Amino acid sequence: MINGRQLYLAQRLSAVLLVPLVLIHLALIIIAVRNGLSAAEILGRTRGSLLWGVFYTLFVLAVAVHVPLGVRNVMTEWTRLQPRVVDAFCLLFCLLLLIAGMRAVFAVV
Amino acid sequence: MTSKTSDTVQPDRSQHDHVHAQPGQAQPGDRLEVSIWRGKRDGGFKQYAVELRENQTVLDIVTEVQRQHEPSLAYRFACRVGVCGSCAMTVNGAPRWTCRTHVNQVIAGNQLTIEPLRHLPVIKDLVCDLAPFFEKWQKAGGTFKPTKSRLDKPEPIDPQSPARKTANAAIECINCAVCYSACDVVGWNNDYVGPAALNRLWTLANDKRHADREQVTDLAFQEGGCASCHSHGNCTRHCPVELSPSQSIAALKKSAIFGLPDVE
Amino acid sequence: MNPLHCHRSYLAFLGHRISGLLLALFLPVHFLLLGTAFSGDAALDNALALTDYWPVKVAEWGLVVLLATHMLFGLRILALEFTDWPSMHDNRTGWILPAAAAALFVGFIFWLQV
Numbered sequence: 001m002i003n004g005r006q007l008y009l010a011q012r013l014s015a016v017l018l019v020p021l022v023l024i025h026l027a028l029i030i031i032a033v034r035n036g037l038s039a040a041e042i043l044g045r046t047r048g049s050l051l052w053g054v055f056y057t058l059f060v061l062a063v064a065v066h067v068p069l070g071v072r073n074v075m076t077e078w079t080r081l082q083p084r085v086v087d088a089f090c091l092l093f094c095l096l097l098l099i100a101g102m103r104a105v106f107a108v109v
Numbered sequence: 110m111t112s113k114t115s116d117t118v119q120p121d122r123s124q125h126d127h128v129h130a131q132p133g134q135a136q137p138g139d140r141l142e143v144s145i146w147r148g149k150r151d152g153g154f155k156q157y158a159v160e161l162r163e164n165q166t167v168l169d170i171v172t173e174v175q176r177q178h179e180p181s182l183a184y185r186f187a188c189r190v191g192v193c194g195s196c197a198m199t200v201n202g203a204p205r206w207t208c209r210t211h212v213n214q215v216i217a218g219n220q221l222t223i224e225p226l227r228h229l230p231v232i233k234d235l236v237c238d239l240a241p242f243f244e245k246w247q248k249a250g251g252t253f254k255p256t257k258s259r260l261d262k263p264e265p266i267d268p269q270s271p272a273r274k275t276a277n278a279a280i281e282c283i284n285c286a287v288c289y290s291a292c293d294v295v296g297w298n299n300d301y302v303g304p305a306a307l308n309r310l311w312t313l314a315n316d317k318r319h320a321d322r323e324q325v326t327d328l329a330f331q332e333g334g335c336a337s338c339h340s341h342g343n344c345t346r347h348c349p350v351e352l353s354p355s356q357s358i359a360a361l362k363k364s365a366i367f368g369l370p371d372v373e
Numbered sequence: 374m375n376p377l378h379c380h381r382s383y384l385a386f387l388g389h390r391i392s393g394l395l396l397a398l399f400l401p402v403h404f405l406l407l408g409t410a411f412s413g414d415a416a417l418d419n420a421l422a423l424t425d426y427w428p429v430k431v432a433e434w435g436l437v438v439l440l441a442t443h444m445l446f447g448l449r450i451l452a453l454e455f456t457d458w459p460s461m462h463d464n465r466t467g468w469i470l471p472a473a474a475a476a477l478f479v480g481f482i483f484w485l486q487v
Binding site for chain 3: 012015016018019022023025026029030031033034036037038039040042043060063067070071074093096097100101103104106107108
């Protein structure tokens with residue numbers, strides 16, 4: 001079983017990892033929208049690129065850890081749902097982000 | 110030392126300083142409209158008119174209402190001088206020691222609202238049951254366990270050692286539950302043990318005489334422990350003795366990665 | 374005005390939490406949209422055509438600001454939890470306004486480019 005300390009560490013360490021990833025992502029967004037978004041431009045950058053493949057895989061993994069744990073805190077505090085229900089929901093949300101995220105990575109790389 | 114700029118979680122010094130009425134505010138002799146909570150949690154406010162005096166605490170107001178208007182009003186106090194912590198109530202929305210809160214500091218116009226502390230069962234009117242507060246204090250692991258018996262020599266503690274200084278910075282808590290009442294997370298999460306309990310745990314983490322020091326990090330991260338804190342800072346803003354439970358909790362969180370500090 | 378909620382570190386908490394929630398809602402949509410590239414460039418271009426509508430552009434601007442806000446307020450939390458405090462009452466509220474301004478600045482740059 002995962003204990004509270006491990007969950008806390010998972011959330012904070014994924015946050016530390018996300019800081020540089022988000023900075024690069026923000027910079028890239030601003031550069032990418034300059035001439036409007038097009039599939040050719042996005043895919044031209046990412047297709048066949050090991051570097052972007054690794055970057056977005058890391059991004060998806062960090063997000064799939066960080067986001068459901070944050071949502072778990074919010075649901076614990078701001079809803080009256082049972083802890084078991086909250087945990088089940090957040091586990092499913094984690095899986096959704098992992099699957100949809102990795103599918104997106106494979107689609108663009 | 111702390112430079113007290115506006116960028117810090119400033120303790121609310123109005124509890125400590127005597128400040129005169131601001132221009133435009135009610136003056137001595139004016140009628141104050143005082144709303145006081147009556148009944149249990151499902152009770153309601155009742156209005157009383159009380160004369161504003163030159164030098165008057167919120168506790169004085171409550172006492173005047175009980176003696177002259179509402180003999181059945183229940184409230185709690187003992188020392189009247191900021192030592193015991195038993196007169197804590199919610200005054201115009203914030204938890205305070207009423208004996209150390211001058212009326213001029215908190216009135217909005219001529220309005221004063223006095224309620225029981227938040228997040229605790231109300232026994233009657235302004236009196237709360239503090240049992241849940243102390244139960245959580247126990248659950249958090251706040252009980253000191255000695256390494257020696259009365260037959261041993263006392264452990265020598267250097268007052269200048271970093272660990273002792275750290276413990277001393279957080280040790281003056283008298284468990285008045287003002288921080289517990291100020292904290293939103295306590296209201297949102299029934300498991301959360303609250304700022305005072307975690308602040309206490311942090312003092313034990315820095316006490317080399319504590320037998321269960323090795324367990325402190327595990328206790329800190331149990332369900333409802335330090336990871337539930339979101340650094341709102343309301344505990345520290347309202348602590349009447351100017352402790353910083355926020356900092357103590359942050360230090361416990363830090364131990365998840367770096368371990369507990371050395372106490373030798 | 375509730376005195377427990379009208380101060381910077383509480384507002385920073387709210388900003389962090391609400392930006393996080395909205396980003397969490399957006400993420401699955403973001404991933405599904407990019408996933409359309411499996412069906413070729415045309416499918417992705419089809420999905421990207423949405424971004425020509427101005428309400429979508431405003432939403433994109435909002436997401437950029439939310440992402441920057443969440444990251445910058447999050448940096449303050451990491452600093453509070455993993456570094457020593459300058460003093461026992463200094464919970465780095467001084468970082469909050471600059472962080473919010475920086476997030477809006479990122480949004481401003483985005484708006485100039487889009």
